[in-house]
Amino acid sequence: MEELREAEQRKAEAKLRGSSGASHDKDKNALFSPSQRLRGSLITMAVFTDKSSDDKLSSLWHAACDDYAAETGIPLTDVELPALRGPEDLSRQLESEKDNFEDFRMKRRPLLHAMQTVLAPFENWGDLIAGVASAAFPPASSIMGAMLILVRGARKVSEAFDMITELFRKLGHFALRLDSYKGVPLSEGMKTIIVKVLVNFLRVCAASQKVVNPGSLRARLSKWAKNILIEDTSVNSLLGELEELTSQEHMMVSAHGLKITHQALRNTEKLLERDDRRKDREELERVKEALDPVSASSQVFYSINENRIPGSGSCIDNTLRTWWEGTAPLLWLHGGPGVGKSHIASKIITQLSNGELSDTAAPVVAFFFCRNNDVDLRSLNKGLRTLAWQVATQRSSFATHVEEFCLKEDPGNTYAVWRKLLLKYFTQVPSHATCFVIDGLVEAEPEEQEVFCSLMGKALLEEDDTDKRPPLRIIILSRDSVRGLLEEHSLGWIPDIEIGNDENKDDLHDYVYQKLKKSKLFRGCPDFQEDIVKEISQEAEGLWEWANLVIKSVLRCRTKEQIRKVVRTMPRGISAMLSQELQRLSKELSVLDEADGGEKSAGETVTTQIDQLNIVLSFMALAQKPLTVQQLHNILEIMLKEEVLNLEDDIRNLYSSLFLIRASKDERDFEEDFVILRHSSFYEFFRTSQESGPIHVNVDQTEANFLYVLLHALRDRHKPDFSRVVRQRFIRSYAEKFLPSHLTRANPEKAGNRQEEISTLFEDLFSKKEYQGWLVQKSPTSACSGWILETGTLRTEEQN
Numbered sequence: 001m002e003e004l005r006e007a008e009q010r011k012a013e014a015k016l017r018g019s020s021g022a023s024h025d026k027d028k029n030a031l032f033s034p035s036q037r038l039r040g041s042l043i044t045m046a047v048f049t050d051k052s053s054d055d056k057l058s059s060l061w062h063a064a065c066d067d068y069a070a071e072t073g074i075p076l077t078d079v080e081l082p083a084l085r086g087p088e089d090l091s092r093q094l095e096s097e098k099d100n101f102e103d104f105r106m107k108r109r110p111l112l113h114a115m116q117t118v119l120a121p122f123e124n125w126g127d128l129i130a131g132v133a134s135a136a137f138p139p140a141s142s143i144m145g146a147m148l149i150l151v152r153g154a155r156k157v158s159e160a161f162d163m164i165t166e167l168f169r170k171l172g173h174f175a176l177r178l179d180s181y182k183g184v185p186l187s188e189g190m191k192t193i194i195v196k197v198l199v200n201f202l203r204v205c206a207a208s209q210k211v212v213n214p215g216s217l218r219a220r221l222s223k224w225a226k227n228i229l230i231e232d233t234s235v236n237s238l239l240g241e242l243e244e245l246t247s248q249e250h251m252m253v254s255a256h257g258l259k260i261t262h263q264a265l266r267n268t269e270k271l272l273e274r275d276d277r278r279k280d281r282e283e284l285e286r287v288k289e290a291l292d293p294v295s296a297s298s299q300v301f302y303s304i305n306e307n308r309i310p311g312s313g314s315c316i317d318n319t320l321r322t323w324w325e326g327t328a329p330l331l332w333l334h335g336g337p338g339v340g341k342s343h344i345a346s347k348i349i350t351q352l353s354n355g356e357l358s359d360t361a362a363p364v365v366a367f368f369f370c371r372n373n374d375v376d377l378r379s380l381n382k383g384l385r386t387l388a389w390q391v392a393t394q395r396s397s398f399a400t401h402v403e404e405f406c407l408k409e410d411p412g413n414t415y416a417v418w419r420k421l422l423l424k425y426f427t428q429v430p431s432h433a434t435c436f437v438i439d440g441l442v443e444a445e446p447e448e449q450e451v452f453c454s455l456m457g458k459a460l461l462e463e464d465d466t467d468k469r470p471p472l473r474i475i476i477l478s479r480d481s482v483r484g485l486l487e488e489h490s491l492g493w494i495p496d497i498e499i500g501n502d503e504n505k506d507d508l509h510d511y512v513y514q515k516l517k518k519s520k521l522f523r524g525c526p527d528f529q530e531d532i533v534k535e536i537s538q539e540a541e542g543l544w545e546w547a548n549l550v551i552k553s554v555l556r557c558r559t560k561e562q563i564r565k566v567v568r569t570m571p572r573g574i575s576a577m578l579s580q581e582l583q584r585l586s587k588e589l590s591v592l593d594e595a596d597g598g599e600k601s602a603g604e605t606v607t608t609q610i611d612q613l614n615i616v617l618s619f620m621a622l623a624q625k626p627l628t629v630q631q632l633h634n635i636l637e638i639m640l641k642e643e644v645l646n647l648e649d650d651i652r653n654l655y656s657s658l659f660l661i662r663a664s665k666d667e668r669d670f671e672e673d674f675v676i677l678r679h680s681s682f683y684e685f686f687r688t689s690q691e692s693g694p695i696h697v698n699v700d701q702t703e704a705n706f707l708y709v710l711l712h713a714l715r716d717r718h719k720p721d722f723s724r725v726v727r728q729r730f731i732r733s734y735a736e737k738f739l740p741s742h743l744t745r746a747n748p749e750k751a752g753n754r755q756e757e758i759s760t761l762f763e764d765l766f767s768k769k770e771y772q773g774w775l776v777q778k779s780p781t782s783a784c785s786g787w788i789l790e791t792g793t794l795r796t797e798e799q800n
Contacts, residue, residue: 056192057128057129057130057191057192057195058129058130058131058134060195060196060199061129061134061137061139061195061198061199062136062137063199064199064202064203065136065137065142065202067203067206068146068202068203068205068206071206071207071209071210072149072206072209072210074149074209076137076142076145076146077136077137078145081145081148081149082148083141084140084141084144084145084148085140085141086123086140087116087119089144090112090115090116090119090144090148091112093148094108094111094112094148094151095108110165111151111161111164111165111168114165114168114169114171114172115144115147115168117168117169117171117172117175117176118143118147118168118171118172118175118201119140119143119144119147120175121175121178121194121197121198121201122139122140122142122143122198122201123140124178124182125139125178125181125194125195125198126138126139126140126198128191128194128195129195129198139198142202143198143201143202143205146202146205146206146209147168147205149205149209150164150205150208150209150212151164153209153212164208164212167204167208167235170239171201171204171242174197174201174242174243174245175197175201178194178197181194193245196245197242197245200238200241200242200245201242203238204235204238204239204242207232207234207235207238208232208235210234211232211234211235280396280399283396283399283400283403284392284393284399286403287389287392287399287402287403287406288389290402290403290406290411291385291386291388291389291392291402291406291411292382292385292411293382293385293386293388293389293390294368294376294377294379294382294383294385294386296371296374296376296377296625296626297367297368297369297377297383297386299662299674300342300369300371300377300662301346301349301367301369303662303663304342304343304345304346304369305346305349305350307343308343308346308347309343309507309510309511309514311510312340312343312347312504312507312510312511313340313343313344313347313348313504313507315503315504315506315507316333316344316348316497316499316503319497320348320351320357320497321357323495324357324358324473326469327467327468327469327470328494328495329460329463329470329472329473329474330456330460330473330474330475330476330491330494330495331473331474331475331476331494331495331496331497332475332476332477332478332482332486332494332495332496332497333345333475333476333477333478333496333497333498333499334477334478334479334480334482334483334496334497334498334499335479335480335498335499335500335503335542336479336480336500336542336543337479337543337574337679337680337681338542338543338544338545338546338574338679338681339499339500339501339504339542339543339544340499340504340507340508340542340544341439341440341477341478341479341499342369342439342440342477344477344499345367345369345437345439345475345477348437348475349365349367349437352365352435352437353365358433361432363432363433363434363435363473364391364394364395364431364432364433364434364435365390365434365435365437366386366387366388366390366391366434366435366436366437367387367390367436367437367438367439368383368384368386368387368436368437368438368439369439369440370383370438370439370440370441370442370443370444371440371443371680372440372443372680372683372684373623373625373626373676373677373680373683374624374625374626375624375625375738375741376625377443378443378444378445378448379444379445379448380414380444380445380448380449380451380452381412381413381414381417381448383438383444384414384417384418384421384422385411385417387422387436388402388417388421388422389402391434395431397429397431398425398429398431401421401425401429402421405420405421409421414448414451414452414455415451415455418452418455418459419455419459422472423459423472426470426471426472427471431471433469433471433473434471434472434473435472435473435474435475436472436473436474436475437474437475437477438474438475438476438477439477439478440477440478440680441476441477441478441482442478442479442481442482443680449482449485450485453485453486453488453489453491454489456474456489456491457489457490457491460490460491461490499542500542501540501541501542502542503542504542504544505537505542508537508540508542508544508547509533509534509537511544511547512533512536512537512540512547512551513533515548515551516529516532516533516551516554516555517529519555521554521555521557521563525560528560532554532563532564532567535567536550536551536554536567539567539568539570539572541572543574545574545577545678545679545681546570546572546574546577548678549570549577549581549657550566550567550570552656552657553566553570553584554566554567574679574681574682574685575685575689578682578685579691581657581658582691582693582695582696583693585613585655585657585658585695586610586693586694586695589608589609589610589613589654589695590610590694592609593608593609593610607640607642609650609654610694610695611640612636612640612644612647612650613655613695614694614695614696614697615635615636615639615640615705616632616635616636616647616651616655616659616675617658617686617695617697618686618697618698618701618702618705619632619635619702619705619706619709620632620659620675620676620677621677621683621686621687621697621702622687622697622699622702622703622706623706623734624738624741624742625734625738626662626674626675626676627674627675627734628672628673628674628675628730629647629648629651629661629673629675630730631730631731631734632647632675633647633730634709634713634728634730634731635709635731637728638708638709638712638713638728638731639705639708639709648661651675657678658677658678658682659675659676659677659678660675660676660677660678661673661674661675661676662674662675662676687699700747700750700751701750701751701752701754703742703745703746703747704746704747704750704751704752704754704755704758705754706742706746707739707742707743707746707751707754707758708754708757708758708761709731709735710731710734710735710738710739710742711735711739711758711761711762711765712761713728713731713732713735714732714735714736714739714765714771715761715764715765715771716728717729717732
C-alpha cells in the first residue's frame with residue numbers, strides 16, 4: 001500500500017506542476033503531433049476508467065510509465081517508436097540504426113547481449129502486470145523502447161555508447177539474480193519485489209535519458225573521463241534501490257532452495273503418478289487376461305448407437321426415470337422380435353452414462369448384448385465377466401477385487417462370478433450407483449438363461465431392506481417368451497415396460513419418412529410420399545425389419561401402382577416376409593445369371609450368383625461367430641475353386657435385404673468388417689426352415705461344407721502357392737479356433753458327396769508329416785477320430 005500511495009502522490013505532484021507551468025506544458029506538448037497527444041489521452045482515459053480493476057502491481061507499473069514520460073518528455077506510446085515484440089525485433093532494429101559512429105557495428109554485439117539480459121525478466125515476469133496497464137504499456141515492449149531511446153541519444157558519440165553498454169551490464173547483473181524465482185510458485189511479497197525491480201529498470205532508463213540529453217553530453221564527457229551515467233546521483237540512487245531489492249540474501253537463498261525443493265516435489269509427484277498409472281495399467285491387463293471379456297458386445301452397441309434415430313425411444317423416458325428414482329433392483333423391457341428393443345437398449349446405456357436420469361453423479365454403466373450368431377455372445381457366463389471388466393475399467397477398487405477373486409476362484413463358474421465377484425462387492429463396499437444393461441436375453445444359451453434367472457431370483461429373496469435403493473440395478477431387454485422363465489424363479493413381480501406398436505409407432509414413422517425422403521422417387525409428390533409413409537408405418541405394426549424390407553422393395557418400383565401393390569401385398573410376419581424375399585431374389589438373380597451366361601464348353605460348370613448367395617447365406621447362418629468379408633472370400637474361393645470379385649458390393653447392394661456389414665471398431669482394420677444377417681430372427685428362420693427353393697440353407701450339407709473348407713484351409717497353408725496361402729489366412733484363424741465345434745456338429749452320414757473329400761483331408765493332416773504342424777496348438781483329436789472311424793464304418797458297409 002505504501003508504494004501505491006507514493007505512486008498516487010507522484011501523479012498529484014505532476015498534476016500540480018502541470019497547472020502551475022502552463023507555458024512549460026505548452027512547449028512540451030509542441031514536441032508531439034496531434035495524433036500522438038490524442039492517442040496518449042485515450043490510453044490515459046482507458047487506464048483510469050478501468051482503474052478499479054487494476055491491482056497493486058499494475059498500478060506500480062503504470063505509475064512508472066507515466067513518470068518516464070514526464071521525466072523524458074517521450075511517452076512510451078510514441079507512434080514513432082518501432083514495434084518491438086521480442087529479442088529478434090530488437091536485434092533487427094539495432095542493425096538498421098543509422099548515423100552512428102564508425103565502430104558502432106563492432107560494439108553492437110556486446111550492447112545487444114547486455115540489452116537482452118535486461119529484457120529477460122520482463123519476458124519472464126511481464127505476466128504479473130495485468131489488465132489495462134499491461135495493454136497500454138506492455139512490459140517487454142516498453143523496456144525495449146526505453147533502451148532504444150537511450151541508445152539513440154548516444155549516437156555519434158562512441159564514449160557515451162560505451163557508458164550505456166556498461167549501464168545495461170550493471171542492470172543485467174540485477175536481472176540475473178531474478179533467475180532463482182523461475183519455475184517457483186510466488187507469494188504476493190515475492191511478486192511485489194519482482195515488479196519493483198522491473199519498475200526500477202525503467203526509472204534507471206528515464207534518469208539516464210536526462211543525463212544523455214543532447215547538447216550537454218559531449219561537454220560533460222570531455223570534462224569527466226569516467227562513466228557519468230553510473231556516477232550520476234539520480235541514476236546511482238536507483239541502482240542502490242536495485243541493490244537493496246535484490247541483495248536480501250536470505251530471501252534469494254530461500255527462493256533458490258524453494259525452487260530446488262519444489263522441483264524435487266514435482267519430480268516425485270510425477271514419478272508417483274507415473275508409477276500409479278503403470279500399476280493400474282498392469283493390474284487392468286491382468287484382470288482383462290483373467291476375465292477374457294467379449295469385445296464383440298461393444299461392437300454391437302457402437303453399431304446400433306450410430307444408426308439410432310436421434311430422439312427415438314422417448315416413449316419409455318417417464319417410466320424409466322420413475323424406476324431409476326425408485327428402489328426396485330430390476331426392470332424388464334420386452335416385446336416381439338424386430339420391434340427395436342436393442343435400439344432402446346443403446347438409448348438407455350447412453351442416457352445413464354451421461355447422467356440424464358440422475359440429479360447426482362452419473363452411475364457406472366456396464367452392458368452386454370446377447371446374440372445368437374456368436375458363440376461368445378450366447379454365453380451369459382462371458383456376459384457377466386464382460387460386465388465385470390467394464391466396471392473394473394471405471395472403478396479401480398473393483399479392479400483390485402477382481403484380481404483377488406481370480407486368484408482364488410474360477411471365472412468360468414457362473415455362480416462364483418455372480419455371488420462372489422459381483423454381489424459381494426456391491427453389497428459390502430460403499431459405492432456409487434451401478435447399472436447393468438443386458439439386451440437379448442432370449443438369445444443366450446437356454447441352460448445359461450435358466451442359471452442366470454435362478455441366481456437373480458435367489459439374490460432378490462435375500463434382500464433385507466427393500467425400501468433402500470440398491471447399489472446394483474439391472475435392466476433386462478428380451479422377447480416376451482422369457483416371461484415364463486422369470487415367473488418360474490419368482491421374478492414375475494418385477495416392473496416391466498412393453499415395447500410394441502403403440503410405443504414405437506412415432507419412431508417407426510420417422511424412420512420410414514427419413515428413408516423415403518432420401519430417394520428421388522417421390523420428388524414432386526409430397527402428398528403421395530406421406531400417404532405411403534403412413535401406410536407402411538401402420539401396416540408394420542411395430543416391426544422395424546418388416547418396414548425396412550418394404551422400403552427396399554418400394555425403392556425398386558417405378559410407378560405409383562407398383563408402390564401401392566408392394567405395400568399391400570407384403571406378407572406379415574418374419575418367416576412369410578423372408579420367404580417372399582427369397583423368391584424375389586431368386587428371380588432377380590436368375591435373370592442376371594442368364595444375362596451373364598453365354599457359351600460354355602462341354603463338361604464345364606458355371607457358377608451362378610444363386611450358388612454364391614447360397615454359400616454365403618449357409619455359412620453365415622451356421623458360423624460360430626460372424627464372419628468377415630475376407631473370410632467369406634476365402635470360403636467362396638475354396639468352395640468354387642476360383643476367386644470371386646465384388647463380393648462386398650453385392651452384400652451391400654444386391655443382398656442388402658438379408659445382410660448388414662458391421663464395421664470394425666478399429667477404422668484402420670478394414671479387414672475386420674463383419675457380415676451379419678439383418679436380425680436375430682433371420683438366423684432362427686434359416687436354421688430351422690424347411691424351404692427348398694433355389695435359395696435355401698441345408699443345415700447338414702452346410703456343416704459338412706464347413707468341415708471341408710476349414711480342413712482345406714489348414715492343409716493348404718503348407719502348399720507352395722504362397723499368394724493363395726496368404727489369401728486364406730483369414731479363414732485359417734477361424735478354423736484353428738472353431739474346428740472342434742464343427743466336427744461335433746457335422747454328421748458323416750449326411751455329408752453327401754463331401755464325405756470322401758473330408759476323409760482324404762483328415763488322412764493328409766494326420767498321416768503326412770508336412771501337414772501336422774496345425775496339431776501343435778489345436779488338437780481336436782477325439783472329434784477327428786470319431787469322424788474317421790464313422791467314415792471308415794460307412795466305407796466298409798458300402799464295400800460289403
